[in-house]
Amino acid sequence: MTRTVALTGMTGFIGRHIAENLLSRGFAVRALTRKPDTGTVTNVTWIKGSLEHPDALAELVDGADSVVHCAGVVRGHKESIFTEGNVTGSLRLMQAAEESRGCRRFLFISSLAARHPELSWYAKSKSVAEQQLTTMATQTSLGIFRPTAVYGPGDKELKPVLTWLLRGVLPCLGSPESRLSFIHVSDLAQAVGQWLASAPQPTRPCELCDGVDGGYNWQRLQEIGARVRQGPVRLVGVPLPVLKLLADISVFFAHLTRREPMLTRSKIHELTHHDWSASNKVCTEQITWRPEISLEHALRERLF
Numbered sequence: 193m194t195r196t197v198a199l200t201g202m203t204g205f206i207g208r209h210i211a212e213n214l215l216s217r218g219f220a221v222r223a224l225t226r227k228p229d230t231g232t233v234t235n236v237t238w239i240k241g242s243l244e245h246p247d248a249l250a251e252l253v254d255g256a257d258s259v260v261h262c263a264g265v266v267r268g269h270k271e272s273i274f275t276e277g278n279v280t281g282s283l284r285l286m287q288a289a290e291e292s293r294g295c296r297r298f299l300f301i302s303s304l305a306a307r308h309p310e311l312s313w314y315a316k317s318k319s320v321a322e323q324q325l326t327t328m329a330t331q332t333s334l335g336i337f338r339p340t341a342v343y344g345p346g347d348k349e350l351k352p353v354l355t356w357l358l359r360g361v362l363p364c365l366g367s368p369e370s371r372l373s374f375i376h377v378s379d380l381a382q383a384v385g386q387w388l389a390s391a392p393q394p395t396r397p398c399e400l401c402d403g404v405d406g407g408y409n410w411q412r413l414q415e416i417g418a419r420v421r422q423g424p425v426r427l428v429g430v431p432l433p434v435l436k437l438l439a440d441i442s443v444f445f446a447h448l449t450r451r452e453p454m455l456t457r458s459k460i461h462e463l464t465h466h467d468w469s470a471s472n473k474v475c476t477e478q479i480t481w482r483p484e485i486s487l488e489h490a491l492r493e494r495l496f
Protein backbone atom coordinates (compact mmCIF):
# COMPACT_ATOMS: atom_id res chain seq x y z
CA MET A 193 0.00 0.00 0.00
CA THR A 194 1.09 3.57 -0.77
CA ARG A 195 2.78 5.43 2.09
CA THR A 196 4.51 8.36 0.41
CA VAL A 197 2.75 10.46 -2.19
CA ALA A 198 4.32 12.97 -4.55
CA LEU A 199 1.71 15.69 -4.98
CA THR A 200 1.56 18.55 -7.47
CA GLY A 201 -0.83 21.50 -7.23
CA MET A 202 -0.88 21.58 -3.43
CA THR A 203 -0.64 25.37 -3.45
CA GLY A 204 -3.96 25.53 -5.36
CA PHE A 205 -7.60 25.11 -4.36
CA ILE A 206 -8.11 21.35 -4.90
CA GLY A 207 -4.54 20.30 -4.12
CA ARG A 208 -4.74 21.74 -0.62
CA HIS A 209 -7.81 19.64 0.18
CA ILE A 210 -6.21 16.52 -1.31
CA ALA A 211 -3.13 17.08 0.86
CA GLU A 212 -5.28 17.43 3.99
CA ASN A 213 -7.08 14.20 3.18
CA LEU A 214 -3.84 12.30 2.54
CA LEU A 215 -2.20 13.61 5.71
CA SER A 216 -5.26 12.63 7.75
CA ARG A 217 -4.89 9.09 6.36
CA GLY A 218 -1.27 8.95 7.51
CA PHE A 219 0.40 9.31 4.12
CA ALA A 220 3.68 11.18 3.92
CA VAL A 221 3.42 13.94 1.31
CA ARG A 222 6.12 15.37 -0.93
CA ALA A 223 4.74 18.48 -2.62
CA LEU A 224 5.97 20.53 -5.56
CA THR A 225 5.85 24.31 -5.17
CA ARG A 226 6.75 27.34 -7.24
CA LYS A 227 6.23 29.65 -4.28
CA PRO A 228 9.22 30.99 -2.32
CA ASP A 229 7.29 30.78 0.97
CA THR A 230 5.86 27.37 1.74
CA GLY A 231 4.12 28.23 5.00
CA THR A 232 4.02 25.98 8.02
CA VAL A 233 2.12 22.84 7.04
CA THR A 234 3.65 20.00 9.00
CA ASN A 235 4.39 16.53 7.59
CA VAL A 236 4.87 17.91 4.09
CA THR A 237 8.25 17.86 2.38
CA TRP A 238 8.29 20.75 -0.05
CA ILE A 239 10.23 20.45 -3.28
CA LYS A 240 10.96 23.76 -4.97
CA GLY A 241 10.36 23.80 -8.72
CA SER A 242 7.72 23.47 -11.37
CA LEU A 243 6.48 21.17 -14.11
CA GLU A 244 9.08 22.80 -16.35
CA HIS A 245 11.98 21.48 -14.23
CA PRO A 246 12.84 17.79 -14.80
CA ASP A 247 15.37 17.82 -11.93
CA ALA A 248 12.76 19.06 -9.47
CA LEU A 249 10.31 16.43 -10.72
CA ALA A 250 12.90 13.68 -10.23
CA GLU A 251 13.46 14.94 -6.68
CA LEU A 252 9.70 15.12 -6.09
CA VAL A 253 9.08 11.47 -6.95
CA ASP A 254 12.24 10.19 -5.27
CA GLY A 255 11.15 7.92 -2.41
CA ALA A 256 7.44 8.20 -3.27
CA ASP A 257 5.36 5.16 -4.22
CA SER A 258 2.61 7.17 -5.91
CA VAL A 259 2.05 10.44 -7.71
CA VAL A 260 -1.10 12.54 -7.49
CA HIS A 261 -0.83 15.07 -10.29
CA CYS A 262 -3.23 17.89 -9.48
CA ALA A 263 -1.29 20.86 -10.86
CA GLY A 264 -2.91 22.21 -13.96
CA VAL A 265 -3.33 25.28 -16.08
CA VAL A 266 -6.93 26.48 -15.87
CA ARG A 267 -6.56 29.97 -17.35
CA GLY A 268 -4.81 31.29 -20.44
CA HIS A 269 -5.23 33.57 -23.46
CA LYS A 270 -3.84 31.11 -26.04
CA GLU A 271 -3.75 27.38 -26.69
CA SER A 272 0.00 26.91 -26.21
CA ILE A 273 -0.28 27.90 -22.52
CA PHE A 274 -2.63 24.97 -21.88
CA THR A 275 -0.58 22.58 -24.02
CA GLU A 276 2.67 23.44 -22.23
CA GLY A 277 1.23 23.15 -18.72
CA ASN A 278 -1.28 20.35 -19.05
CA VAL A 279 0.30 18.15 -21.72
CA THR A 280 4.06 18.71 -21.74
CA GLY A 281 4.27 19.31 -17.97
CA SER A 282 2.24 16.16 -17.23
CA LEU A 283 4.44 14.07 -19.54
CA ARG A 284 7.59 15.37 -17.83
CA LEU A 285 6.16 14.27 -14.50
CA MET A 286 5.22 10.84 -15.88
CA GLN A 287 8.75 10.51 -17.27
CA ALA A 288 10.14 11.19 -13.79
CA ALA A 289 7.77 8.60 -12.27
CA GLU A 290 8.66 6.00 -14.91
CA GLU A 291 12.38 6.52 -14.30
CA SER A 292 12.09 6.48 -10.51
CA ARG A 293 12.96 3.46 -8.43
CA GLY A 294 9.74 2.99 -6.53
CA CYS A 295 6.94 5.10 -7.96
CA ARG A 296 4.38 2.75 -9.45
CA ARG A 297 1.06 4.57 -9.37
CA PHE A 298 0.09 7.87 -10.99
CA LEU A 299 -3.26 9.61 -10.60
CA PHE A 300 -3.94 12.34 -13.13
CA ILE A 301 -6.52 14.94 -12.09
CA SER A 302 -7.98 15.63 -15.50
CA SER A 303 -11.41 17.22 -15.99
CA LEU A 304 -14.88 16.33 -17.22
CA ALA A 305 -14.05 18.82 -19.99
CA ALA A 306 -11.76 16.16 -21.52
CA ARG A 307 -14.95 14.43 -22.71
CA HIS A 308 -15.27 17.19 -25.32
CA PRO A 309 -11.80 18.20 -26.55
CA GLU A 310 -13.36 20.15 -29.41
CA LEU A 311 -14.88 22.72 -27.05
CA SER A 312 -11.88 24.64 -25.67
CA TRP A 313 -8.10 24.82 -25.43
CA TYR A 314 -8.37 23.62 -21.83
CA ALA A 315 -10.57 20.65 -22.75
CA LYS A 316 -8.26 19.65 -25.59
CA SER A 317 -5.15 19.86 -23.40
CA LYS A 318 -6.69 17.58 -20.77
CA SER A 319 -7.85 15.08 -23.40
CA VAL A 320 -4.46 14.99 -25.15
CA ALA A 321 -2.69 14.63 -21.79
CA GLU A 322 -4.91 11.66 -20.87
CA GLN A 323 -4.11 9.91 -24.16
CA GLN A 324 -0.37 10.57 -24.06
CA LEU A 325 -0.01 9.65 -20.39
CA THR A 326 -1.82 6.38 -21.10
CA THR A 327 0.66 5.57 -23.87
CA MET A 328 3.65 6.55 -21.76
CA ALA A 329 2.71 4.66 -18.58
CA THR A 330 4.46 1.29 -18.85
CA GLN A 331 5.97 0.77 -15.39
CA THR A 332 3.33 2.92 -13.75
CA SER A 333 -0.33 2.16 -13.16
CA LEU A 334 -2.30 5.20 -14.33
CA GLY A 335 -5.58 6.47 -12.90
CA ILE A 336 -7.55 9.26 -14.54
CA PHE A 337 -10.04 11.35 -12.58
CA ARG A 338 -12.40 13.61 -14.48
CA PRO A 339 -14.06 15.80 -11.84
CA THR A 340 -16.88 18.05 -12.90
CA ALA A 341 -17.08 21.66 -11.60
CA VAL A 342 -15.52 21.64 -8.11
CA TYR A 343 -16.52 24.02 -5.34
CA GLY A 344 -15.77 24.38 -1.65
CA PRO A 345 -13.61 26.41 0.73
CA GLY A 346 -10.83 28.15 -1.17
CA ASP A 347 -12.57 28.13 -4.57
CA LYS A 348 -12.78 31.46 -6.36
CA GLU A 349 -14.59 30.51 -9.59
CA LEU A 350 -17.93 29.04 -8.46
CA LYS A 351 -18.13 30.88 -5.15
CA PRO A 352 -19.48 34.12 -6.68
CA VAL A 353 -22.21 32.18 -8.54
CA LEU A 354 -23.28 30.33 -5.39
CA THR A 355 -23.17 33.54 -3.37
CA TRP A 356 -25.39 35.31 -5.91
CA LEU A 357 -27.73 32.35 -5.97
CA LEU A 358 -28.26 32.74 -2.23
CA ARG A 359 -28.90 36.45 -2.77
CA GLY A 360 -31.65 35.58 -5.26
CA VAL A 361 -29.95 36.03 -8.64
CA LEU A 362 -28.75 33.22 -10.88
CA PRO A 363 -26.92 34.14 -14.10
CA CYS A 364 -27.76 31.54 -16.75
CA LEU A 365 -25.14 30.71 -19.38
CA GLY A 366 -26.31 28.90 -22.51
CA SER A 367 -29.69 27.23 -22.78
CA PRO A 368 -31.88 27.02 -19.64
CA GLU A 369 -32.12 23.29 -20.43
CA SER A 370 -28.34 22.75 -20.30
CA ARG A 371 -27.30 20.11 -17.80
CA LEU A 372 -24.63 20.86 -15.21
CA SER A 373 -23.05 18.89 -12.41
CA PHE A 374 -20.96 19.71 -9.36
CA ILE A 375 -18.77 18.08 -6.75
CA HIS A 376 -17.72 19.33 -3.34
CA VAL A 377 -13.96 19.47 -2.97
CA SER A 378 -13.95 17.31 0.16
CA ASP A 379 -15.73 14.49 -1.75
CA LEU A 380 -13.13 14.75 -4.51
CA ALA A 381 -10.27 14.69 -1.99
CA GLN A 382 -11.85 11.67 -0.33
CA ALA A 383 -11.98 9.87 -3.71
CA VAL A 384 -8.26 10.53 -4.22
CA GLY A 385 -7.49 9.08 -0.79
CA GLN A 386 -9.63 6.04 -1.55
CA TRP A 387 -7.94 5.56 -4.91
CA LEU A 388 -4.56 5.40 -3.18
CA ALA A 389 -5.90 2.98 -0.60
CA SER A 390 -7.38 0.66 -3.28
CA ALA A 391 -5.66 -1.92 -5.45
CA PRO A 392 -4.49 -0.71 -8.91
CA GLN A 393 -7.13 -1.01 -11.65
CA PRO A 394 -7.03 -0.86 -15.45
CA THR A 395 -6.92 2.73 -16.73
CA ARG A 396 -10.41 4.08 -17.42
CA PRO A 397 -11.39 7.74 -17.13
CA CYS A 398 -13.48 8.15 -13.97
CA GLU A 399 -16.02 10.95 -13.94
CA LEU A 400 -16.76 12.35 -10.48
CA CYS A 401 -19.80 14.37 -9.41
CA ASP A 402 -22.08 14.70 -6.39
CA GLY A 403 -24.13 11.74 -7.59
CA VAL A 404 -27.30 13.66 -8.49
CA ASP A 405 -28.74 11.63 -11.38
CA GLY A 406 -28.72 13.57 -14.64
CA GLY A 407 -27.17 16.59 -12.96
CA TYR A 408 -28.95 19.93 -12.69
CA ASN A 409 -30.51 22.24 -15.22
CA TRP A 410 -30.69 25.97 -14.51
CA GLN A 411 -34.30 25.72 -13.41
CA ARG A 412 -33.42 23.06 -10.86
CA LEU A 413 -30.63 25.27 -9.52
CA GLN A 414 -33.13 28.11 -9.30
CA GLU A 415 -35.52 25.90 -7.30
CA ILE A 416 -32.78 24.71 -4.95
CA GLY A 417 -31.63 28.28 -4.37
CA ALA A 418 -35.21 29.37 -3.63
CA ARG A 419 -35.69 26.53 -1.14
CA VAL A 420 -32.44 27.27 0.68
CA ARG A 421 -32.89 31.03 0.90
CA GLN A 422 -36.65 30.71 1.40
CA GLY A 423 -37.25 33.39 -1.17
CA PRO A 424 -37.42 33.82 -4.94
CA VAL A 425 -34.43 33.42 -7.25
CA ARG A 426 -34.39 35.32 -10.54
CA LEU A 427 -32.82 33.49 -13.50
CA VAL A 428 -30.95 36.05 -15.61
CA GLY A 429 -30.00 34.84 -19.09
CA VAL A 430 -26.64 36.11 -20.31
CA PRO A 431 -26.86 36.42 -24.13
CA LEU A 432 -23.94 35.07 -26.14
CA PRO A 433 -22.86 38.48 -27.51
CA VAL A 434 -22.66 39.80 -23.92
CA LEU A 435 -20.62 36.78 -22.87
CA LYS A 436 -18.24 37.35 -25.80
CA LEU A 437 -17.89 41.00 -24.86
CA LEU A 438 -17.13 40.02 -21.24
CA ALA A 439 -14.52 37.56 -22.51
CA ASP A 440 -12.85 40.25 -24.61
CA ILE A 441 -12.83 42.65 -21.66
CA SER A 442 -11.39 39.94 -19.41
CA VAL A 443 -8.61 39.17 -21.92
CA PHE A 444 -7.86 42.90 -22.28
CA PHE A 445 -7.56 43.52 -18.53
CA ALA A 446 -5.60 40.31 -18.00
CA HIS A 447 -3.13 41.57 -20.60
CA LEU A 448 -2.85 44.94 -18.81
CA THR A 449 -2.26 43.30 -15.44
CA ARG A 450 0.03 40.59 -16.90
CA ARG A 451 -2.18 37.78 -15.65
CA GLU A 452 -3.88 35.00 -17.56
CA PRO A 453 -7.65 35.30 -18.08
CA MET A 454 -10.17 32.65 -17.02
CA LEU A 455 -12.92 33.85 -19.36
CA THR A 456 -11.93 33.76 -23.03
CA ARG A 457 -13.88 33.10 -26.23
CA SER A 458 -12.45 29.57 -26.14
CA LYS A 459 -13.81 29.06 -22.61
CA ILE A 460 -17.29 30.24 -23.65
CA HIS A 461 -17.85 27.11 -25.80
CA GLU A 462 -17.13 25.00 -22.74
CA LEU A 463 -19.27 27.07 -20.35
CA THR A 464 -22.30 27.04 -22.65
CA HIS A 465 -22.12 23.37 -23.64
CA HIS A 466 -25.53 21.72 -23.31
CA ASP A 467 -24.58 18.61 -21.32
CA TRP A 468 -22.15 18.58 -18.43
CA SER A 469 -24.02 15.95 -16.45
CA ALA A 470 -21.65 13.29 -15.11
CA SER A 471 -21.79 9.73 -13.80
CA ASN A 472 -19.83 8.16 -10.93
CA LYS A 473 -20.39 4.67 -12.38
CA VAL A 474 -16.81 3.87 -13.44
CA CYS A 475 -15.35 5.46 -10.34
CA THR A 476 -17.54 3.49 -7.93
CA GLU A 477 -16.72 0.28 -9.82
CA GLN A 478 -13.03 0.97 -9.23
CA ILE A 479 -12.95 2.29 -5.67
CA THR A 480 -15.10 2.19 -2.55
CA TRP A 481 -16.34 5.73 -2.60
CA ARG A 482 -19.64 7.60 -2.47
CA PRO A 483 -20.00 11.37 -2.51
CA GLU A 484 -21.57 12.74 0.66
CA ILE A 485 -22.31 16.38 -0.07
CA SER A 486 -25.10 17.42 -2.46
CA LEU A 487 -25.17 20.98 -3.74
CA GLU A 488 -28.32 21.69 -1.76
CA HIS A 489 -26.70 20.50 1.46
CA ALA A 490 -23.60 22.59 0.75
CA LEU A 491 -25.73 25.68 0.13
CA ARG A 492 -27.69 25.14 3.34
CA GLU A 493 -24.56 24.64 5.42
CA ARG A 494 -22.51 27.28 3.52
CA LEU A 495 -19.83 24.70 2.72
CA PHE A 496 -18.09 26.90 0.18
Ligand SMILES: NC(=O)c1ccc[n+]([C@@H]2O[C@H](COP(=O)([O-])OP(=O)(O)OC[C@H]3O[C@@H](n4cnc5c(N)ncnc54)[C@H](OP(=O)(O)O)[C@@H]3O)[C@@H](O)[C@H]2O)c1
Nearest residue numbers: 201202203204205206226242243262263264303339341342
Ligand atom coordinates in the same frame (compact mmCIF):
# COMPACT_ATOMS: atom_id res chain seq x y z
N1 LIG B 1 -11.64 23.76 -10.06
C1 LIG B 1 -12.39 22.98 -10.82
O1 LIG B 1 -13.63 23.16 -10.93
C2 LIG B 1 -11.77 21.81 -11.56
C3 LIG B 1 -12.62 20.91 -12.23
C4 LIG B 1 -12.07 19.82 -12.88
C5 LIG B 1 -10.69 19.64 -12.88
N2 LIG B 1 -9.88 20.55 -12.25
C6 LIG B 1 -8.43 20.31 -12.28
O2 LIG B 1 -7.95 20.25 -10.95
C7 LIG B 1 -6.62 20.72 -10.90
C8 LIG B 1 -6.50 21.79 -9.81
O3 LIG B 1 -7.40 22.84 -10.11
P1 LIG B 1 -7.64 24.04 -9.09
O4 LIG B 1 -9.04 24.50 -9.30
O5 LIG B 1 -7.18 23.67 -7.75
O6 LIG B 1 -6.69 25.15 -9.74
P2 LIG B 1 -5.75 26.23 -9.02
O7 LIG B 1 -6.30 26.67 -7.73
O8 LIG B 1 -5.47 27.24 -10.08
O9 LIG B 1 -4.43 25.40 -8.71
C9 LIG B 1 -3.56 25.03 -9.77
C10 LIG B 1 -2.33 24.43 -9.15
O10 LIG B 1 -1.46 24.01 -10.19
C11 LIG B 1 -0.18 24.59 -9.96
N3 LIG B 1 0.51 24.78 -11.23
C12 LIG B 1 0.02 25.31 -12.38
N4 LIG B 1 0.97 25.31 -13.32
C13 LIG B 1 2.08 24.76 -12.76
C14 LIG B 1 3.39 24.52 -13.23
N5 LIG B 1 3.76 24.82 -14.48
N6 LIG B 1 4.28 23.97 -12.38
C15 LIG B 1 3.92 23.67 -11.11
N7 LIG B 1 2.71 23.88 -10.59
C16 LIG B 1 1.79 24.43 -11.43
C17 LIG B 1 -0.46 25.90 -9.25
O11 LIG B 1 0.70 26.39 -8.64
P3 LIG B 1 0.84 27.94 -8.19
O12 LIG B 1 0.10 28.05 -6.86
O13 LIG B 1 2.29 28.15 -8.08
O14 LIG B 1 0.19 28.77 -9.26
C18 LIG B 1 -1.53 25.45 -8.30
O15 LIG B 1 -0.96 24.76 -7.20
C19 LIG B 1 -6.28 21.25 -12.27
O16 LIG B 1 -5.54 20.25 -12.96
C20 LIG B 1 -7.64 21.43 -12.92
O17 LIG B 1 -7.57 21.26 -14.32
C21 LIG B 1 -10.39 21.63 -11.59
